[in-house]
Amino acid sequence: MSGPVSRPAIVSALLKKEFRAYSRDTIWLLLTLLALVAIPVAFLFLPDSVDESLTLGVAPPVSSLVEDARETLKGMGATDEQLAELDEADFTEEQEGLLLVEFETEEDLQRVVAGELEAWQTGSGELVLRDTEADEDEPEDAEKVSVSIGVAFPPDFIAAVAAGRDDVKVTVYSFADVPQEIQGAIESFVREAGYQLAGQELPVTIPEEEFVMLGEDRAGDQVSLQDKFRPLVIFMVLLMETFSMASLVSTEVLQRTVTAVLVTPARIGDFLFAKTVFGTFMSLGQALIVLLIIGGLTAQNWSLVLTILLMGSIMFTGVALFVGASGKDFMGQLFYTMLFTIPLLTPTFSVLFPGTAAGWVRILPTYPIIDTLYAAMTYGTTWADSARELAYAAFWLVVLYGAGLFTLRRKVASL
Amino acid sequence: MSLSRFAKILRKDLALGPRSPIFLWMILLPVVLTLILQVAFGSLFNPEPRLGIVDEGDSEITAQVEQMEGIELTLLDDAEELKNLVEANDLDAGLILQPDFDEALRAGDQPELQFYISGESYASNRIVLTVTTLDLVREIEGSEAPVTVEVVSYGSAGLPISMRLVPVIVFYALTMAGIFVPGSSLVEEKEQGTLMALLVTPVKIGEVLAAKWTLGLVLASTMAAATLLLNQALGANWAQVLVVVVVAGALSSMIGLLIGTFAKDSTIMFGVVKGLGIFLFAPTLFYIFPEWPQWIAKLFPLYWVLEPIWTVAIMGGSLADVWVEILVAIGITVALIPLIGLVARKVQTEMAAR
Numbered sequence: 001m002s003g004p005v006s007r008p009a010i011v012s013a014l015l016k017k018e019f020r021a022y023s024r025d026t027i028w029l030l031l032t033l034l035a036l037v038a039i040p041v042a043f044l045f046l047p048d049s050v051d052e053s054l055t056l057g058v059a060p061p062v063s064s065l066v067e068d069a070r071e072t073l074k075g076m077g078a079t080d081e082q083l084a085e086l087d088e089a090d091f092t093e094e095q096e097g098l099l100l101v102e103f104e105t106e107e108d109l110q111r112v113v114a115g116e117l118e119a120w121q122t123g124s125g126e127l128v129l130r131d132t133e134a135d136e137d138e139p140e141d142a143e144k145v146s147v148s149i150g151v152a153f154p155p156d157f158i159a160a161v162a163a164g165r166d167d168v169k170v171t172v173y174s175f176a177d178v179p180q181e182i183q184g185a186i187e188s189f190v191r192e193a194g195y196q197l198a199g200q201e202l203p204v205t206i207p208e209e210e211f212v213m214l215g216e217d218r219a220g221d222q223v224s225l226q227d228k229f230r231p232l233v234i235f236m237v238l239l240m241e242t243f244s245m246a247s248l249v250s251t252e253v254l255q256r257t258v259t260a261v262l263v264t265p266a267r268i269g270d271f272l273f274a275k276t277v278f279g280t281f282m283s284l285g286q287a288l289i290v291l292l293i294i295g296g297l298t299a300q301n302w303s304l305v306l307t308i309l310l311m312g313s314i315m316f317t318g319v320a321l322f323v324g325a326s327g328k329d330f331m332g333q334l335f336y337t338m339l340f341t342i343p344l345l346t347p348t349f350s351v352l353f354p355g356t357a358a359g360w361v362r363i364l365p366t367y368p369i370i371d372t373l374y375a376a377m378t379y380g381t382t383w384a385d386s387a388r389e390l391a392y393a394a395f396w397l398v399v400l401y402g403a404g405l406f407t408l409r410r411k412v413a414s415l
Numbered sequence: 416m417s418l419s420r421f422a423k424i425l426r427k428d429l430a431l432g433p434r435s436p437i438f439l440w441m442i443l444l445p446v447v448l449t450l451i452l453q454v455a456f457g458s459l460f461n462p463e464p465r466l467g468i469v470d471e472g473d474s475e476i477t478a479q480v481e482q483m484e485g486i487e488l489t490l491l492d493d494a495e496e497l498k499n500l501v502e503a504n505d506l507d508a509g510l511i512l513q514p515d516f517d518e519a520l521r522a523g524d525q526p527e528l529q530f531y532i533s534g535e536s537y538a539s540n541r542i543v544l545t546v547t548t549l550d551l552v553r554e555i556e557g558s559e560a561p562v563t564v565e566v567v568s569y570g571s572a573g574l575p576i577s578m579r580l581v582p583v584i585v586f587y588a589l590t591m592a593g594i595f596v597p598g599s600s601l602v603e604e605k606e607q608g609t610l611m612a613l614l615v616t617p618v619k620i621g622e623v624l625a626a627k628w629t630l631g632l633v634l635a636s637t638m639a640a641a642t643l644l645l646n647q648a649l650g651a652n653w654a655q656v657l658v659v660v661v662v663a664g665a666l667s668s669m670i671g672l673l674i675g676t677f678a679k680d681s682t683i684m685f686g687v688v689k690g691l692g693i694f695l696f697a698p699t700l701f702y703i704f705p706e707w708p709q710w711i712a713k714l715f716p717l718y719w720v721l722e723p724i725w726t727v728a729i730m731g732g733s734l735a736d737v738w739v740e741i742l743v744a745i746g747i748t749v750a751l752i753p754l755i756g757l758v759a760r761k762v763q764t765e766m767a768a769r
Contacts, residue, residue: 030686031686031689050537052537052538052539052540053538053539054539054542054543097537097538097539097541097542098538098542110567113569114569114570115569115570161561161562164561166561168561168562168563169562169563169564169565170562170563170564170565171564171565171566171567172564172565172566172567173567173569174566174567174568174569175568175569175570176568176569176570176571177570179463179485180483180484180485181463181464181483181484181485181486181543181547182485182539182543183566184483184485184543184547185542185543185546185547187550187564187566188546188547188549188550189542189546190562190564191550191553191560191562191564192546192549192550192553193562194560194561194562195553195558195560195561197561198561200558200561202525202549202552203520203523203525203552203553203556203558204520204525204526204527204528204552205525205526205527205528206527206528206530207527207528207529212530212531212532213531213532213534214498214501214502214531214532214533214534215501215502215503215504215533215534215535216534216535217534218534218535219534219537219538219541220538222535222537329603329606329681330680330681330682330685332435332436334685335436335437335439335440336436338440339436342447349451355500355503355504355505355506356503356505
């Protein structure tokens with residue numbers, strides 16, 4: 001006869017049983033391994049930068065327009081220094097969201113926009129045109145530039161406008177898939193250039209930029225899709241574990257193995273505790289593995305990120321206990337779990353869109369988890385910044401985990 | 416094969432089927448995906464610049480912006496609310512038009528343009544909204560533009576992303592109703608022992624399989640057609656669309672039947688569907704990314720049903736345009752019959768040996 005067994009020993013034995021059962025469940029084991037490999041690989045294919053600029057073709061080159069209008073510009077008050085600056089300026093360098101691609105002739109620009117020619121830009125900024133119909137080789141060490149819209153100025157544009165001629169015509173070449181608002185903006189842009197050259201001041205006063213820009217100016221430093229998806233991917237890993245955990249619990253209920261466990265010295269509390277520890281360990285462990293592979297932890301955010309991940313994994317364990325308590329067969333369980341996880345998944349999409357999430361999304365239990373995770377990983381928010389969200393997440397954690405424990409306890413007691 | 420026994424099994428499946436959660440998902444998924452992909456992700460792929468206006472008078476600028484295409488306009492009453500929305504990046508830019516703004520412009524008083532830009536807005540959106548606003552201001556002021564702008568357009572506009580996503584939604588409708596429903600129905604019969612019970616009666620395995628296939632065919636065709644209707648892709652040529660949809664239902668249901676016959680239990684079936692997932696899903700990607708080499712899509716079986724749906728339902732083509740694809744799809748469907756027969760015989764032998 002052996003003596004009484006300690007509670008930690010019982011829980012430890014139950015945990016060993018959980019790990020054994022999980023490793024024998026080949027389908028979930030394989031899917032887990034597949035997810036751990038596939039998720040980081042898919043993540044690598046996401047763009048790590050944001051292209052927020054408009055590419056605009058211009059013919060002839062700006063330097064040529066300036067050269068032809070040197071005397072006119074002088075007459076308008078331009079100094080030699082200003083003209084020298086214009087000579088040296090590289091207009092093909094991207095600035096403030098506008099990338100200019102300069103063409104020597106209007107015909108080149110027209111054919112590139114129409115898709116008859118391809119425009120390639122070399123490392124030194126030189127433009128190479130490739131005739132697609134003639135099946136020419138792609139230029140080496142050059143990158144293809146997509147020019148769907150361009151402006152062809154008359155060579156004497158500056159002088160003609162400054163002289164107040166009324167027959168100045170500018171042609172905007174546009175491919176049909178260019179959005180209407182961009183085409184309209186380019187037309188407006190050309191007209192405004194004309195007004196400025198004609199010396200017609202703006203009919204309004206414009207405040208200083210510092211009064212116009214609201215919030216931190218992120219131009220050129222926008223959050224990339226990869227950065228947006230990083231917290232989303234980690235969150236998905238936590239959520240996916242709900243399926244396997246719910247399946248394990250459901251199998252125990254369906255096959256009534258839990259009743260066998262309870263005829264041993266193990267109590268129902270030990271059973272529930274072991275399930276909680278196992279579920280939390282599995283989801284948190286996988287999330288951490290993926291997090292280490294795709295990055296996202298910094299010296300500033302690690303404690304906050306790990307805390308919110310722990311809260312998320314316990315929350316999803318609670319959901320898994322609740323769903324698994326229904327004791328359905330595999331297919332039934334799968335679709336029943338989906339019924340609960342889809343609403344919980346909804347807040348993750350809010351991070352993909354600009355601005356604040358809709359009110360109904362913000363009341364969902366998982367919103368504070370994904371919101372805090374996103375803010376900490378993307379903007380480096382601190383514990384103090386996230387206090388309100390953490391308190392809200394803690395509230396839902398207690399509710400969902402409590403519901404899971406209560407439901408499974410009742411179910412086990414009824415078996 | 417007895418038609419009466421076949422009809423009885425089919426009637427039983429149709430009567431008991433709705434109790435399964437898969438039926439619920441089969442109906443819900445196309446609706447949910449349509450909402451997510453068309454409403455939510457449609458704007459993610461093609462975000463329009465968002466401008467908010469507080470018009471304290473009755474400015475023509477507001478009326479002009481309201482008529483513009485490609486700019487998402489939000490009219491607000493409170494200037495502070497507008498600034499908050501711009502700062503939170505709920506709007507790319509905001510414009511506050513004081514009372515008598517237009518009159519002040521015309522009188523040459525140079526009123527202040529209260530224009531705010533969100534720090535998180537994209538640079539391209541800032542340019543679009545800023546130059547558009549300035550152009551409208553010039554127009555209201557009444558000054559004549561010193562240049563004439565002529566627009567020359569080339570090519571034809573590509574399909575919007577919302578239409579290119581339709582094959583993805585149709586794919587899920589076919590997968591749920593055509594593959595999951597007949598497959599899981601067969602597997603559940605195996606797991607619960609009802610298949611063995613059926614086979615000790617005069618019912619033949621062929622009759623069971625035919626009933627399950629017909630169940631998948633009817634549901635997959637119905638759900639695919641409903642999905643097209645939901646996505647406004649069931650036009651005047653609806654009769655031809657129904658033909659391609661039935662062909663799609665026939666093939667997907669045959670694939671479901673093959674998986675259901677092969678899988679011993681639900682876990683294996685789920686694993687097989689999951690494993691085959693990317694192989695079945697792959698052709699839909701070629702509609703989202705038309706610049707990819709299209710011949711690759713032909714390597715995947717569901718291409719041969721998705722292409723006719725694409726051509727006839729979305730592009731407005733006719734059956735004559737896709738007769739080759741339809742023949743290939745029918746060919747694959749017929750070719751799967753002996754394979755299913757072979758697996759079914761093996762399963763029957765195994766059951767008999769128990």
